Amino acid sequence: MRRFIALFFLALALAVIVWEALGYFEYGDWSLIVFGEIAFRLFPEWLNTAQAVIQRYVSAWLWDPAIQTFLLWPAWPILSGLGLLLMLPGRRRR
Template sequence: MRRVGRILGWVLILLALVVLGGDVLASLDSGGDFMPRPFGQLWFDVNADSLNLLQAAIQRHVHPAIWEPGITTILLLPAFVVIAVPGLLLAVLCRPRPARRRAMFY
């Protein structure tokens, strides 16, 4: 299970670097001002229907207050940060444990 978590963590880190690279390239095209893409914009570009479905489901079945201050805040963060943080957490928490050293004298 640790191996799966570690691999998933590294995949998320790699994906965050790809998104960051895309943001850097877009900033070079726009004159050099670095404006990272918000996570909500990336999600909308990839699959707008699932974002709208999630919003409707949370507002109807859970509570509208969870969507507006909570999830909206996450959607406004830079996409590479939102993707990298869980990746880093998984990579660190699922890293292999160091081998135990045995005492020479009991």
């Protein structure tokens, strides 16, 4: 199961890179897709709720510089990093 999820994240990262490249070829401008944009499009209520809960009950500094910075990073390195992290423990030994 872990290997399937890892491959899913790697496929998403590849899809994001292809989407960015298609935008470059169509418009002549390479614009990065940030991770927060994907998260907001997939789970808009969850992202707003997570922000409110973290700022109110955990700590405001955790959301504003830490998580917000993470959400502004390009999506493909985050997705591929998650995929690789999940792939490593699931490696088969010979």
